[in-house]
Amino acid sequence: MQHPLPRRGLLAGLAALPPLAALSACQVQGGADEANASFPTRAVDFWVPFDAGGSGDLISRAVAKAAEEPLGESLPVTNKPGANGAVGLKELLAGKADGYTICLAVKSLFAIGPLVVDDPDAVTIDQLRIITTLTNEGYVLVVHADSPYQTLEDLLAATHVNYGTTGVGTGSQLSAGLLFGIAGVEATDVPFDGGGPTVTALLGKDIDAASLSLAETMPHIQAGDMRALCVFSEERSVYLNEVPTALEKDLNILVDQRRFIVVPADTPDDVVGVLTLAFEDAREGGEYGQFLQDNYMERWEVDGIEAQLHLAEATEQFAAQIAESGVELGTAE
């Protein structure tokens, strides 16, 4: 049989909505008259609109590997980097909406990008359909271990702060910008080209502080080279339980990065159903779970509609906060 009965797939399918479970069963039995039964008959291309080796690339490879068994086809990963993910997504939209090409997407492109760059041709979330949500990655504000700033209060009492960011239109820039803006601290942002160079600059004491992802900072925090002052998530991170949230300090800042997989909006429902089921199953995999834990990522597992709602709300919330705090992202020199 071409699609061997996936054990975990069946369990997940039974646990999920009954119609979807039925779809899955049809696929497994190979019913020729059902449209979904013929999907997939060949490999599904998994595009990553970022460079190889980055967090987005690694998550994609981990989840793609786990999805091969439930989907019954291989999912070769191709990197299509450019413009914070916009190049890959535009190419996805220009292609066929048949489900044979799926693409990773990130929250920052939709929720922060439009606030920084005025692009009338920007990809919007309405043009896409979310087949599965993957991770929620928090940001943590760090200083060098030798820094005189022991706590967030110390840092916010400074006369001037140079803070590094991982680039324009990133959660790193937004979270730190909002922090110093709302707290009214005189601060200069120094954008670097990604997480690695920002970490280097902080370890080299070229900058005073930076807001970075847990994956980028945890090894250095554990090695005692960096000190975490606050996190920007709603609740404390499970990986950094002793570090307070900005909310606890009465600073209303909530910034995170979330990753999900999309197809063009007009992809047939049954095809989306098959893909959604396969990835629900993939997320259950032990190796994928281990990968998330090794990289300090938290799960974000909601349905497509809720995810789209979250993205729309985040955009509005960020726009309002930026207006309120008077922070300028990517416009002031």
Add this chain to the structure above:
Amino acid sequence: MDFSSVLSGFTVAFEWQNILFCLLGVTVGMLIGVLPGLGPAATIAILLPVTYNLEPTAAVIMLAGIFYGAQYGGTITSVLLKLPGEASTVVTALDGHALARRGQAGPALGIAAIASFIGGTASIILLTFIAPALAGVALAFGPAEYTVLALIGIFLVGTLGNGSVIKSAAAAAAGLLLATVGLDPLLGTPRFTFGTDQLADGIDFTIVAMGLFGVGEILYNLEHRDRPQTGVPSFGRAIPSRLHWLQSRLAILRGSVTGFILGILPGGGATMSSLVAYAVEKRTAKDPSRFGKGAIEGVAGPESANNAAATSSFIPLLTLGIPANATMAVLFGALMLQGITPGPQLMSDHPDVFWGVVNSMYLGNILLLILSIPLIGLFVRMLKVRPGILAPITVVITMIGTYSIRNNAFDMLLVIGLGLLGYGMRKLGFEPGPFVLAFVLGSLLEASFRRSMRIFGGDVTEYVKQPVSGTLVAILVLTVVIVPLLRKVRTRQTAGAEAAGVKAD
């Protein structure tokens, strides 16, 4: 330092399956190095799924082998076809290709292989003894230091050219201008992107190098193919003569040290190292006019430097968890997928991986040297193929390589456009070398300068006040102002003395 873990690393490296993966890695690396455009970063990304089921040490030994193996292979196309696939082999193409045109492709590649072997091996030895101490060097280089370093590099680019200084400067200026294409590195404002996302991240270096050098050279040669070939004898001989060895041994030594030190710097270290090595050779040579026309030192110095740099670029990755270049970023990913976090704790948590990988590089370099000799003989025969057949094949391979960088068809149009520009430049006597290197250093200079000015709050004097950047400023002043002045004074004195001598006669 704990030498027992270093020694047990040898035991790991010489397990038979690890030897096999090392051989596999360096062979694949050498082959992809030969294919223009298909770089080690893309290859390692493609091979990542293969490594899932391997033991971590074996996986990284293989992937690392691809990386430094590609450095050996990349030289072959630089020399034979003037097609540098990496920024660090651009300067090798200058004299290497000139040698090939004079019918000395074999010895040029032979010296390159030996220089690569010595540079690589010297770098591993240095890495073993002082890697932990050197981790700090990478951190001592911040935006201010990179600003001065890039500035030194841009002045060194001036020493590359052989023709008119004005034309070299004009080409370099055009390279700097091209480097501004893309989103502003600090503000995200689109610059010269013509409203397309395709240019948002700027133009990839490989595309510029392959367009200007490779495609431009092919177009130029096609026009001249009716001319009789200026003697292409004796290319089978890969073992260099005693004379070649005598001429290049000091260059190899200097290149190895330069490469090792600059390779530690994440961001531009390897490119700078080959450039600095070339400039040093040209300046210390008794007859600098030989450079660009086929000086063997111009191959030996940069080649030992870029291989030493390739090895030492593992230092920031393995000791700090900072990837120094695109390939290191993918290797970083490969380690993460294996559940190993490269960083400050790697050496204590996974000494077997750390030392296993480092020590496998000795073997890898030996294997590459052994592989090189027969392969060089084979590849050099490519020059026997008529240009009418070789040229279209090269263009097709270049196109495939270009596409593989971002899996993007737009880039193939770019490489053709840049090829036409390269052809035009050759016709008008502008050299592509200064253009391409200024392009690489331009992005580094602009972003670093603006970052450091933000950090300094606009105070330029900080460049001199900071210890490391201050030292670099001193080196800059010394090499760019004082040495040329002294030389001018000396030439005038010599000229004066000669004139006096003539009079006395």
